[in-house]
Amino acid sequence: MTIAKISRPVCILGLGLIGGSLLRDLAAQGVDVFGFNRSPSGATAATSEGFSVSTNLIEVLQRAESAGALIVLATPMPAIGSLLDAIDEHAPTCGITDVVSVKAEVYGLVCDHGMQDRYVGGHPMAGTADSGWSASLEGLFEGAAWVVTFDHAYNSPSDSWVALWIDVVRMALSVGAEVIPTRVAQHDEAVARISHLPHIFAEALAITGDNGGALALSLAAGSFRDSTRVAGSHPSLVQAMCENNREALLVALDEALTLLHDARAALASPENDLSLLIDTGYRSRIRFEARTGVSGISGVSGRPVLRLHPGAENWISQLEQAENLGARIDVF
């Protein structure tokens, strides 16, 4: 896959795990990238490593405006509304993307601000249980899925929106991610299942284990460690992402509760037979491994690829097809 370089500078607002890692990767490629961080300690640490980072939001946005930069919203959800206000005032022509783990909630704010024609949503499916600038690292996005949303494609968007869409894709591809186009609703439904629900389950498992006291915690090994890992994530981040995807998370949670209640009934019945849950779960896990290459050859993606030309007559149907297949795309 040939990757054209992003055609404009990049301005990242929020330099935590995701924003900070993106800053590192883009800088390493020679992209003109700079950023804002609210916490002075993170900004100082980033500056001391030679990055162009400031705690003055207005100055950073003014610089973005004069440079024609792509602005990346990389804060947790609760800060997004006020950042859009500030962009409206201080960087009124810049294109905008984000890396927030819910997309409908962000898109609602974008629409409230009338910014649809200058916004393309994004969500890199990468992370660790750690957060903040100190957790950021180079190469975090290598092989990761990076969702790029396309809802505005249905609204006869401007040429500049299509150009923005291409640049967001190029930015994601350039840091080694695999771009998967989705609409915001489809994204939120999917991540409720594969990210937010696992967080809820991890919390419940951690508590139930801990309720077993010192003996249970002493005996806990690999299965407990892995299944509760994300319960070690910063609580406010987990809360923001789950609560902001309420509708889709309720659907996924109810599905899972039905499975658990069925399993409970099977376990308690005279037959004492958990094979339905366990056999089905095993097959599901194997399908996941095939898709993401967990057990496959390193560096070889299990995701199908689809080439498309943004703005071409049939590109919406191609985007829908990619969304449906969970396919990564190449643009030409």
Added chain:
Amino acid sequence: MTIAKISRPVCILGLGLIGGSLLRDLAAQGVDVFGFNRSPSGATAATSEGFSVSTNLIEVLQRAESAGALIVLATPMPAIGSLLDAIDEHAPTCGITDVVSVKAEVYGLVCDHGMQDRYVGGHPMAGTADSGWSASLEGLFEGAAWVVTFDHAYNSPSDSWVALWIDVVRMALSVGAEVIPTRVAQHDEAVARISHLPHIFAEALAITGDNGGALALSLAAGSFRDSTRVAGSHPSLVQAMCENNREALLVALDEALTLLHDARAALASPENDLSLLIDTGYRSRIRFEARTGVSGISGVSGRPVLRLHPGAENWISQLEQAENLGARIDVF
């Protein structure tokens, strides 16, 4: 900790992940160790690596009897009853331990056979999602908890039982494990919380993710991968261990279901507030990390240590204290 060598040869019945790894570690230390494997392919592979392994159970048991070996039951639960029958007939004086992940069910069979005075239960809390001889490896038990049961200590056991208990502890210590004494009921309650419930949750998560179709599987990343990892374990092994710990698993599952239903109600309410679940889960995970040293210094155990002299007047109260604290023990 000074570790005295086990005072007798070891005969391992079943050379899967656990039995095979134990064979490798003991052989590497020069212990006289041999084994039985039902599957000829596993036995052939082990033999070709120079280990003394046979598919003839009767011959292996006769050798154990004449050598005065410690017999280790390392098959899944369903085979334990018939192995005890065979031991009764062909190795009537050998001491017995096991590595099965449920203890009450095994102890019930031991009592049915009248073998309490020659049996000490064991359970190494180690493993991977793989199984069989090909998955076995050296060093699997390094730093792992290894439960050694002591229910028979209340029954005025023979001196030979105390000697057997010491040898089982020595065997576990010699392969790098940390020995935690428990009674079978306390063990089963604890592992229902920290092993069997995580397996049930992993299955339900894998299915709910898979129900999201190709898009969900394409977006699934670290949280899904880790939280569903054990759903990739061989289904029959998961089934045997969960179904054979039914009563304790139902208690743990019901506790977790209550947490999930409370969280669902909190999410669906106008307040949309998941902080109770998420804050509590976070604190539980941190307690677990402190205990097992997940985020601590490698090689430094977070488990308290208790020195005891098996058979001494106060050893039962010491054992109960260790069980209560989840403490590892040193014997002298």
